[in-house]
Amino acid sequence: MEDIFQNIRIDTSSLVDKVESNLIELFVEKNFKVGDAIPKELELAQMLGVSRTVVREAMLRLRLMGLIESKKHRGAVITSPDLVSILEKSMNPKILDENTLKEIFEMRLSLEIGMADFIMARVTPEDIAALKELVASEPGASGQVIFQIEHEIAFHGKLYEITRNETMKKFQRMLLPVFDYVHKSGLLRKHTATKDFVSHQGLVEIIEHGTPEQLRNGMRNHLENHFARLFE
Secondary structure, rough: HHHHHHOHHHHHOOOOHHHHHHHHHHHOOOOOOOOOEEEEEEHHHHHOOOOOHHHHHHHHHHHHHOOOOEEEEEEEEEEEHHHHHHHHHOOHHHHHHHHHHHHHHHHHHHHHHHHHHHHHHOOOHHHHHHHHHHHOOOOOOOOOOOOOOOOHHHHHHHHHHHHOHHHHHHHHHHHHHHHHHHHHOOOOOOOOOOOOOOOOOHHHHHHHOOHHHHHHHHHHHOOOHHHHHHHO
16 A cells, blocks of 8 residues: 555646746746737636736746736736846845755855856956055065955956856855854864965956966965865
């Protein structure tokens, strides 16, 4: 008897869950593009064989996801969701578990190493001047300290700005509070040997005179003490 029940899968999804999925499938099948108006609730209810109330609740979910929005005189239309904003709504470090926080921390570090090509391809003389100004305001021996949140926010924020990638810039603003929280929360190993590493000034020199590969290596070295605190 137990073997029989083990092979039975119980569908616990609600009717609204199913209609939400069906609506997305419908939009794809109909080849709806951003800006296209979608059928009225009553028509959708008839097409899917459910009540208008169920369709309305499923549509509300899609609005919250940023997939549709209401336009005056047009009704609901397809939109391009702001993916970072959607993530940001649930990215409260105080309600995320320890493993998730550490993985987000790793993701932020990896992202900064990986964006070297974009920085080198898009940096301007004005950007370099701005970076030098930021470095000039930092205390001495910045190559020996693990983390100074104010200077990290200012300097690394400028690096994200140089990428000219708006989604990446939003992502950075979303991750910085998590980074700060993980640093202060004691989740990372505190008693780790630190050593000299490429400072912000060193990174500016690479950006001004070096190559993308040199910047990737420099950024990895710059963040080395952070990585050392991540891995036991």
